[in-house]
Structures are given as C-alpha cells and as structure tokens.
Amino acid sequence: MTPRVVEATANATLANMGVGFDILGMALAEPFDTVRAERIPEPGVQIAAIKGDEGKLSRDPTRNTAGIAAAYVLRQIGAAEGVSLSLQKGLPLASGLGSSAASAVAAAVAVNALFGEPLSRPDLLAASLEGEAAVSGRHADNVAPALFGGITLVMGLTADAIHALPIPPNLHLALATPAIAVPTAEARAVLPANVSLKAMISQTAHVALLVRALHSGDLALLGAAMEGDGVIEPARAHLMRGLPEVRAAARACGALGTVISGAGPTLCSVCESAAVAERVAVAMRALYAEMGLAASVRVTVPSVGGAAWRVV
C-alpha cells in the first residue's frame, strides 16, 4: 500500500562556498522547506496552499518550482492520479540560500514517495532541476546538495556528474541575511564574461586548497580557501552592503572565513564550534543594525542526509 499523504523536507544550501562558483554546494541543517503532497483523483498538480512566502510565490503549479518538479515526477512515473501540494517555506526567498531548489527537491521527493518511490534518488535530480530552472536557471549547485545532502562537487547536470566531498568535523556556520534585495538575475548580470588567466590560476589554486581542506578537516584552511575568490565576489560585492565590515566583525569573533551564500545577500561564516558561531551571528546582526539594516541570523551545521520524507 502506498501512502495517501506524505511530507518531505529539503534543506537550505550554501552554493559556491566562496571560491567554488557554480561547482560547489553544501546542505545546511537549517532552515528547510516542507512540502506536503496528497494523492488526488484528478491527474496533474494542484497547489492547495503556500505558507511563509508573504504571498510572493505563484500558486499556478506550472509557474511554481515545486509544482513543476512535481509534474515532472508524475510524468516520469506515468501516474494516473494527481497530487495536491501544500508548501511551507522555511527558507527566506531570494536570500541566496537555495529557496527555489529546496522547494523543487522537497516536492520531487514527496511526490515520488507518495507513489511508493518508483524513482531512485539520482532519478529525482532531473525533476528537481526542472523546477529550479523555472526560477534560477538550470544549475545543480543548490539542487544537488539539497537532494543528496552533504557537500557536493557539481561537474554537470546528471547524477553521475555529482561527486560527494567529505564534511569536515566540527564545522559550524553562522548565517546572516540582511534586508537587502539581490535578485539572482542581477547578481548574474554583473559577472564578467571573461577573466584573466592569472585570475583563473588563483581561482583553481584556491578551489584545490578548499577540497584538500575538506579532506584533511582543516577548518582554518577551509575558511582561507573559501575566501580566495578573486572573480565572483569582487563583481558582486557592491550588491552586498557592508560585506567588508561584516567579514571583519565575524573574524574578530573567531570566524575562519566569511563568504557570500549563493547570489546573496546572505553571508556565511565558517566557524569551529557552535559557541564561536553564536558569537559571530550576534556580531553580524549588531553590525547590520548599526548600518540601519535588519538582519536575521542563524547558526547551523552541514546536513548529511539530504531531503527526507515521512508518511503523515
């Protein structure tokens, strides 16, 4: 017997991890989106409710990342029935934490579970990408870690191009999301079309150091490597008010490195303990407050398991 109602969660993700633009992503234990999926006799996808989005997301299932991913799964499994989705946004929108990816992944996982998991986890990558593509372009740097968990190296858009990287022990993250609007499209538009060979060499060196740091569990090296981005951050820094000051404040509290999460405006600091991360988060919020900016802060850790589901 397959269940009638299933609830799936998919987590926030730190795309890029600083220097790893478009290729690296890390799943975070918090925050996460929840999608409740219920089987209904009518074929296709309906969206029954969306909470936590302040009314900003489309209720049209063909224009909603969760709806698109759900429909893709239904088509893949040739379902005769349809699904009704209820989406609880735990992730803030347009914050650089992979909001659209989390909703797409949660919906794909929920619908697949609802029909007895005919598709494997790797099979769900295409459905999740389809949902993500409607909002943010076809990139797997958020989708892959949200779906599989942990830290992923994304070499392409198929499951065999996703490589798991080790999660270093004791890694804690402090996140600060200031009330700044940074549309992903604008954050993409400011990127250079070309980079100097010298910049490419430095970027490859820091990415190599980052992967080495993950394997050796050296958090100080990890923070330094992540901050070694000489291409993307310089192009986007003007969109992230206060970045140098917040970074300095975080470092003064013990942060080992601070980077833009995805396309921003969330900043993420690498810390070696929960206590340090708490101090860093408080200091970041205080600094944004001084600048007259409200900021929500959070302390979290990497998420190991990927998207999860349960019968409700």
Add this chain to the structure above:
Amino acid sequence: MTPRVVEATANATLANMGVGFDILGMALAEPFDTVRAERIPEPGVQIAAIKGDEGKLSRDPTRNTAGIAAAYVLRQIGAAEGVSLSLQKGLPLASGLGSSAASAVAAAVAVNALFGEPLSRPDLLAASLEGEAAVSGRHADNVAPALFGGITLVMGLTADAIHALPIPPNLHLALATPAIAVPTAEARAVLPANVSLKAMISQTAHVALLVRALHSGDLALLGAAMEGDGVIEPARAHLMRGLPEVRAAARACGALGTVISGAGPTLCSVCESAAVAERVAVAMRALYAEMGLAASVRVTVPSVGGAAWRVV
C-alpha cells in the same frame, strides 16, 4: 666535521598535471639530475663539469640554474669557502620535465649539505626558485615537488604556500618525449591572456575533481580530471604533434588519461600498473615512429621523498 664532497639528486617533475596549470606538480622517481659539490678555498661557485647536456648549458655559474642556486645558498649561509659543482644531467633539456628546476634543487641541496645543512628544506625553496627563475621564470610548480617530493599544490612562492597532496596507491606513469623542440617561452606565449567565465568554471571543477581523486585514490577519476583542461591544452596542442593520436593509442592500451607534461613536448599517461604503463609507453613510441618522430619513453612512479644527498 662537515664533508668535503657531497652528491645530491633531484627528480623530474610533472608540472600542471593537465588541468592544474601553474599550481600542481608531481615528483617522478625517474629521471633525475645529479650535482656533485666540492668545497674549495676560493669563495663563490665554479662549474667544473656538465655531462649529459650535449654542450647546451652555460658553464658560466652566473648563467647556469645550478650555479645560481648554489651561489644563493652560499650567500644565505655566509660561507667563507666556495664550491665547485659537477652536474650530471639525467633529464632531457626543454622536455617539459622540469630540467632547470631539478638542477637548481640538486645544487641547493648539495651545497647546503656540504656545509652541514644550516638551512632547512623549506629554506632551500628560495635558492631553488632563484636558479629556476634564470631559465623558466619564477614558478614553483616544478621546483616544489623536486625539492619536497610527492604531489604539491603551489599557492605561492614561499614554503608556507606549498601544500602536500596525497599520492594515490598504484599510480604509474608512462612518459614519451618526442624529438620536437617546444621552447618554454613559446609555450607560454601562445597562452590566452583571458579565458571565458565558463571555461574558468570548468577548469575549477576539474581541479576540484583531481584533488578529490588524489584523496580517494581513484585513478580513473584522476585521469579524467587531469584531461579536463579546456584552457592550456587547446592553446598549446598545435605545438605537440600527434597529441590526439598518441592519447588515443595510450587509452587503447589502458591509459586512464594523457596530458602534456609542463610545457611539453613530453606526454604523460596515468596508468594503474607497471604492466599497463609499459604497454602504453611502447605504443606511444610506435605511434611517434609512424609519424617519423624519434621518441624516448619511460615508465616511472611518483617520488615520495624529494631531493636526496649523500657524502661521496
């Protein structure tokens, strides 16, 4: 008592390892250069003999990579006496195997040993770079692995910027050096000043995969990652006659990947055993012969220990 005569060896090195242009290098067990250093009463450096260079290297110690490195060490240690050097070239010149770096490193290590090792191994990096700079520019991607051994990630020109990477078990290399002249200066001149952002992303992704493959010991992944260079190889390929054909022949014999060693013309194939590497080397030589090119081939493994010395 310090010795009167010391002999040091420094090994060939595979700079770049394909996709890791200017940042990665691997020491090879063979071939290697040997420098014999003898204390003499006159201050400064004399070059008594050079063998194996077909008369091509300068005997003027101020214009010879070994002589320059030796003089640098003498200055650093404030030696009252001088040294007489005899250089036995085991490495072919201008072959892309780090010939100038090997001579510089061997000379630095020999002279330091001659005076009781007042300088540490990291201290010898500057002297080696000084020698290398006279010939090939100031790059550590050959010098660092020749000096320290193993596989090195080079983030800069100081010892704290050199990071050791793990050597995967069972890694064997087949080297083929065809009789093609590829001056390092020309191989540098053909490089693009700028690369597309897309190319940079692909390059960083393959470098990340390469480091992951070294850590996981996955030789097939290593070979694929090394071959993922979409920037340097395309610019230089026309200088390496027969590259696609040699690569295909090597792959048909079991090679997991074939790349240009340094600035070429030596090609290096990644293999999982000595037997495969032997087959690959024979096939490479045969293919060059079909093209009317003589080629010297060799099978080797990574060198772990770095430059070595002994009293003679």
